[in-house]
Amino acid sequence: MTVIDIPGSKSVTARALFLAAAARGTTTLLRPLVSDDTEGFAQGLKALGYEVRQEPGAWHIEGRPEGPARRSADVYCRDGATTARFLPTLAAAGHGTFRFDASPQMRRRPLGPLSTALRALGVDLRHEENEGHHPLTVTARGVKGGALTLDAGQSSQYLTALLMLGPLTAEGLSVTVTDLVSEPYVEITLAMMRAFGARVTREGRTYTVAPTGYTGARYPVEPDxxxxxxxxxxxxxxxxxxxxxxxxxxxxxxxxxxxxxxxxxxxxxxxxxxxxxxxxxxxxxxxxxxxxxxxxxxxxxxxxxxxxxxxxxxxxxxxxxxxxxxxxxxxxxxxxxxxxxxxxxxxxxxxxxxxxxxxxxxxxxxxxxxxxxxxxxxxxxxxxxxxxxxxxxxxxxxxxxxxxxxxxxxxxxxx
CATH class of the missing domain: 3.65.10.10 (Enolpyruvate transferase domain)
Structure with a gap:
């Protein structure tokens, strides 16, 4: 029998980095994935002014529920779809002007449904070249919240980004999904949000998130x-x-x-x-x-x-x-x-x-x-x-x- 030590989950690591940055207090991630995608996410958080300390086997993140420490930043998302979709959403809950760009490969990947949803919530978001693609600029003034409809038939990451934003809004968030692919990834999101103190429910295709904020945690990352x-x-x-x-x-x-x-x-x-x-x-x-x-x-x-x-x-x-x-x-x-x-x-x-x-x-x-x-x-x-x-x-x-x-x-x- 061959026993394989698989590195930490990329999906879990990316979500945990978002939640840790948004939480009150310090979060320690145990056995996070160390790869280009997750390093890019961590570097993106640092560019926004979050404190991230990376040690072998453990990453420590000082949370900022109020949003990025910097009032302006230029963030390069590399090839990472989670970085490129989650970080602009996180930044929208803060205050400042934040520009996001990515590799040519990531520039080709779609972002449109998430951009449309954020705009419906009042976020000032502008695509610089091709609508629905990077690069983009977010001029953030916090997010009030509300109800919206989302097509997540291309990527469940659109829904995940919005759900994780929900506890950071002033009034909470309700998202009704018309189509959804890779639904188990949304279940990861819900379980992790709850582990960081969020209250989120689902009734049919509607997800409702209370404006609770998040609390830091000691969080182990399971193998990918x-x-x-x-x-x-x-x-x-x-x-x-x-x-x-x-x-x-x-x-x-x-x-x-x-x-x-x-x-x-x-x-x-x-x-x-x-x-x-x-x-x-x-x-x-x-x-x-x-x-x-x-x-x-x-x-x-x-x-x-x-x-x-x-x-x-x-x-x-x-x-x-x-x-x-x-x-x-x-x-x-x-x-x-x-x-x-x-x-x-x-x-x-x-x-x-x-x-x-x-x-x-x-x-x-x-x-x-x-x-x-x-x-x-x-x-x-x-x-x-x-x-x-x-x-x-x-x-x-x-x-x-x-x-x-x-x-x-x-x-x-x-x-």
Whole structure:
């Protein structure tokens, strides 16, 4: 059995940084993810005037419920979608003029529904070049609150940003959602808000947040379930290979742990206890049709595993993956075809036929997307010769991924 120490969750770390900055008192985050995305978020907070002390294994944040300490700031959000969407929302609750910009990759990603919602709450927000995209400037005078309607069909992060803003408003916030993707990520948000003292309820598609503010906490960050998925997929690929990830068990916040249910349907043995999750390969990988709307970050992982199934793998309801770091549906299809695999795609689906990937001399086009690299590393376990045009882009969420994944190099299947 291989025990894998997965770094902290990116989603949990980003939310915790927002909540800590907004809270009364000092918050200590235990085992936060240290990666380009989370470092970018922490640097963004520092640019706004928040005090963030980073030590190995623990980050300490001095909260400012009144908002950023600086009255003007220029914040670079790098590639991070959580940074680029959460920090302007946090700044809106303060007072001052704050400009936000991001990498060319992040500039392409949409922000429009969140901008529209913030404007509906009276926030003075201006996009400098392309409407609904970075760069943007927020002229903040606090947020009164109120009721609004939101389309979160492209990204649940729009809803998360607004919900986390709610306790900082003068009168509270009510958000009615017309469409919502990746709903388990919103459940992470609600659980974490409550851990920091917020009062938030849901009735149907309407979320109501009281203007309670937040209280600092000592908050442990659980391992990243999306990252664990690459190691679980590697286990499912070979009979006798067993992977255990401690810290991800029955009480885990992250919906992406449901990826192991997909592996179970395909034939892997899965055990989830209070303390850990274990996946063991059985030698069976069945084809299937699966809706991955709620766990779409694991779509590339399944796509990269799919050629080794005994029948077609069809992944449905993942249109939102087209507006991630890259168009992940097209990127997966492109790279599988490079490997000689038959693939068809539609607006929100991909179907992959079984086959034997031919890796020698094939370079995976990563499009600067960390998840494309880590997913096709799974394919590479059975396909010698695969290379990547930008293997280092894993620094976004898991800088040490390539070294960690080499644990499978010495694996010998059980006779």
């Amino acid at each position: 379930a999306s990252t664990a998925g690459y190691f679980f997929a590697a286990a499912a690929l070979e009979p006798g290979r067993t992977v255990t990830v401690p810290g991800l068990g029955t009480g885990a916040l992250q919906g992406d742990l449901a990826f192991v249910d997909v592996l179970r349907r395909m034939g892997a043995d899965v055990e989830i206890t209070e303390a850990a999750t274990t996946v063991r390969g059985t030698g069976t990988l069945r084809g299937l049709t699966v809706n991955m709307r709620d766990i779409s970050d694991t779509m590339p992982t399944l796509a990269a595993l799919a050629p080794f199934a005994d029948g077609p793998v069809r992944i449905e309801d993942v249109a939102n993956t087209r507006v991630k770091e890259c168009d992940r549906l097209d990127a997966c299809a492109e790279n599988l075809r490079r490997l000689g695999i038959t693939v068809t795609t539609g607006p929100d689906w991909i179907e992959i036929r079984p086959g034997t990937p031919a890796g020698t001399g094939v370079e995976i086009a990563t499009h600067g997307d960390h998840r494309i690299v880590m997913s096709f590393a799974v394919t590479g376990l059975r396909t010698p010769g695969i290379t990547f045009d930008d293997p280092g882009c894993v620094r976004k969420t898991f800088p040490d991924f390539h070294r960690a994944f080499r644990v499978f190099d010495a694996f010998h299947p059980t006779p």
